Amino acid sequence: MPGVVMAPSYKYKEGEVYHGFQCQRIEDVSEFELVSYTMRHLSTGTEFWYIDRNDANNVFSVHFRTPPINNTGLTHILEHIAMDGSNKFPIRDPFLKMLNRSVGTNQNAMSTTDLTNFICASRNEVDFRNLQRIYLDSAFGPLLTYSNFTQDGWRIEHKDVHDRQSELVIKGVVYNEMIGIFSDNSRILRRDLLKCILPDTAYHYMNGGDPLEIPDLEHSDLVQYYNKYFHPSNGRIFCYGSFDPMKSLEYIDKEYFANKDAIDTAFSHIPPHPRWSEPRQIHVPCRLDILGGSREKQNQISIALLMCDRTDVQGTFEMNVLTELLIRGPNSAFYKGLIEPNFSGGFNKNTGYFLRCRDTYFLVGLQDLKVEDFARFNELYEQTVLKIINEGFEPHHVESVLHNMELAVKHQGPDFGCAVFYTSMSLWNHGGDIVANLRVMDNIAKLRSSLKQNKHYLQQKVEEYFLKNTHKLTITMSADESYEQNFQKATQKVLNQKLKNLDSDDLEAIYQNGLKLKEEQNLIEDVNCLPCLTLQDVQEPLKIPKIWDELIQGVDHIDFMKNYIQEYSIEEIRDKLCAIGSRVFHKANMRVAINSSEAQQPIVLEHYQRYLDRLPSLEKMKNKTDLHLLKPSYHQYEMNIALNYCSKAFYAVPYLHEDHPGLRVLAKLLTAKYLWRVVREQNGAYGTNARIGYDGLFTFNSYRDPHSTKTLEVFxxxxxxxxxxxxxxDEEMLLEAKLGVLQLVDWPIPPGETGLDYFNVRVSPQDYRKYRARALSVTIDELRVIIDKYFKQEPKHFGKCIL
Incomplete structure (x- = not known):
């Protein structure tokens, strides 16, 4: 008798309508143990992509296709102020305030080259629904007030807002952010690259905004753009995880889509760029890096090539494989061809394959080389490409790349849902097959099949994309000592142009608007319109936590290394490194953590023993555990950057001290209620925070900050x-700070990192549970004791630094 094949059992059925959304496509993706449901709202045409997967870390996102239409940063500023209050949540910056009323694992908004996205994630369903409501209303019902536009976008204001005699300057969070971004020469190169390699599409414009053109944006332009591009028909909604998606569909349909009709969204489509008939070349000036190498070597050269359409899933996958073969590691072709000749400082920061635009592009470039070596770069590039075409890649190298991709499928991180969205959003934005994009094993199998049928397959791809590709842009960049001065002159010219036609009434309005905005920023708002978790919602920990603390490399170390390589020869440096290596890399100095399944343990231990047998045995180095605290210190480093980075740090207590949880709660309180309001909203820095690390260092930080000593005074x-x-x-304020702590303490960890906290810093699961319970039990009186104990007097050991 013929066998009976049972149809797979799915939660929903193709063709059925659920709360106004018709299920159109259902697919299994076995390698990730998920089921993909693609639905479409019948009235608006909005696509809803739901991924059903047994994962507690649920994700929700709304995004719109938003190509830039000029260089004013319209979409970037719109993304900021959309999160600055909405119809259901009419309060300043609910985005920030929810950071301390939630245990979300991701709360973010972003604008990229052609889309604007609002995304949140949480493992707590009550919290997930709270965040979902706020993000939906920010996307579909933002207030877009004029005052928020002037705060986050740009405004003309007195330098001292209370002194009408002080000079008039341009301020604004996004305005300052973009000045800071273009302090990095790699961002200058990327800006001019997109402008010149895709000149006939929306990518010609800078979605983040040019500081010299941001002041051309009017509030009315922003509102008009929102009304056109943020229509549900131009949006896409993503939902991932184990929570019931029907609750999401019902809420979205009822609150936002029920009375909306579909519109034609052809206006937001971005077509592929017409291919050039011959290559082009540009030269870009940039800032002189006073911490960089010699002036004569502060140059870069790059070759960028337009590749396949973003919607070509197999094509982009194969380009990713080629990228690994061409630039990743010392065995890669361009490393051997361009880096090993040793006439530069290595690949520049923009080297890689980029998939954010409708047309993908590849760039390879070198930094820190002399102008006279530009021709050598071009020659070596050509030689390397021809060598690949003639000789091909080593088969074991190709297989190694594919094998690593297969392993990556098995090693999934705790933020897998967010990773799925981020790797799919550009493809989805242009109507590509997002499920095919997840079928990594199918893509690998297709490539292996092509290689089996044609052993020259990859060589032919290299010939097509790297030798015969006429859509090729060569970019050279050199440091210009007058770059910063020229930028300041251009900025002043923009301001003068704005001021020249102002009369006394206009100047009075600027002064009064500055006072009004300051008053609004200082206003203590009633946040009860925002949802908030209760302690009952978060009593039980979900998993043993994983907490990462950043390691900041000192500027002094850069100076030390620059002097070191001048003082010693290559041979002397080699000998010193060998001496250090012989003392560090030996058995007596080593601790090992092994994380494996029980079945794999014997094999892992066998390989570990072989490795151990090859290590030298030396006398164990002395372990020094004494804590040496330095005297108070102040450092200022002059760097050729437009904005500042400020920090203050003092030693408090280590992680397992009973006061550490309370200090962590206090750090969250200071960040949300004090630093953000003063340093960011009032003084214009892009970001600021207070934190305490495992090591007991309590730090205050600001970044992309137009001030320096003023910020240290705030600290x-x-x-x-x-x-x-x-x-x-009060108790509400304390609860918000505790929830902010739990976001970090309850952070999900991947299976492969289980136990690393105990291995690295000797914090056991029992220590973690005690710490969590202590953080939740901190009282207002205890917090006040901690405030007086650690902040009333200037600490004996502290440091302050300005970059």
Whole structure:
């Protein structure tokens, strides 16, 4: 008798309608143990992509196709102020305030080259629904007030807002952010690259905004763009995880889509760029890096080539494989051809394959080389490409790349849902097959089949894309000592142009608007319109936590290494490194953590023993555990960057001390209620925070900050602010700070990293549970004791630094 094949059992059926959304496509993706459901809203045409997977870390996202139409940063500023209050949540910056009323694992908004995205994630379903409501209303019902536009976008204001005699300057969060971004020469190169390699499409414009053109944006332009491009028909919604998607569909349909009709969204489509008939070349000036190498070597050269359409899933996969073969590691072709001749400082930061635009592109470039070596780069590039075409890649190298891709499928991180969205959003934005994009094993199998049928397959791809490709742009970049001065002159010219036609009434309005905005920024709002978790919602930990602390490399070390390589020969440096290596890499100095399945343990231990047998045995080095705290220090490093980075740090107590959880709660309180309001909203820095690490260092930081000593004064003033807070420090404020701590303490960890906290810093699961319970139990009185204990007097050991 013929066998009976049972149809797979799915939660939903193709053709059925669920809360206004018709299920159109259902597919299994076995390598990731997920089921993909693609649905479409019948009235608006909005696509809803749901991934059903047994994963507690659920993700929700709304994104719109938003090509830039000029260089004013319209989409970037719109992304900022859409998160600055909405119809259901009419409060300033609910995005920030929810960071301390939630245990979300991701809360973010971003604008890229052609889309604007609002994304959140949480492992707690109550929290997930809370965040979902806020993000939906930010996307479909933002207030877009004029005051938020002037705060986050741009405004003309007195340098001292209370002094009408102080000079008038341009301020704004996004305005300052973009000045900071273009302090990095690699971002200058990327800006001009997109402008010149895709000149006939929307990518010609800078979606983030040019600081010299941001002041051309009017509030009315922003509102008009929102009304056109943020229509549901131009949007896409993503939902991932184990929570019931029907609750999401019902809420979306009822609250936002029920009375909406579809519109034609052809206006937002971005076509592929017409291919050039011959290559082009440009030269770009940039900032002189005073911490970089010699002036004569502060140059870069790159070759960029337009590749396949983003919607070509197999083509982009094969380009990713070629990228690994061409630039990753010392065995790669361009490493051997361009780096090993040793006439540069290595690949530049923009080297790689980029998939964010409708047309993908590949770039390879060198940094820190002399101008006279530009011709050599071009020659070596040509020689390398011809060598690949004639000789091909080593078969074991190709197989190694494919094998690593197969292993990557098995090693999935705790933020897998977000990773799926981020790797799919550009493809989805242009109507590509997002499920085919997840079928990594199919893509690998197709490539292997092509290689089996044609052993020259990859060589022919290299010939097509790297030798015969006439859509090729050569970019040279050189440091210009007058670059910063020219930028400042251009900035002043923009301001003068704005001021020249102002009369006394206009100047009075600028002064009054500055005072009004300052008053709004200082206003203590009632946040009860925002949802908030309760302690009952978060009593039980979900998993043993994984907490990463950043390691910051000192500027002094850069100077040391620059002097070191001048003082010693290559041979002397080699001998010193060998001596260090012989003392560090030996058995007595080593600790090992092995994470494997029980079945694999014997094999893993066998390989480990072989490795151990080959290591030298030397006398164990002495372990020094004494804590040496330095005297108070102040450092300022002059760097050729437009904005500042400020920090203050002092030693408090280590992780397992009973006061550490309370200090961590206090750090969250200071960040949300004090630093963000003053350093970011009022003073214009892009970001600021307070934190305490495992090591016991309590730090204050600001970045992309137009101020320096003024910010350090804010850091020093935290005790006065805390005392002034007085009885306003209530249970709700304390709860928000505790929830902010739990976001980090309850962070999901992948299976492969289980136990690393104990291995690295000797924090056991039992220590973690005690720490978590202590953080949740901190009282207001205990917090006040901690405030007086650690902040009333200037600490004996602290440091301050300005970059």
């Amino acid at each position: 020093d003033g935290c005790y006065d602010w805390l005392k002034e807070l007085g009885d306003k420090l």
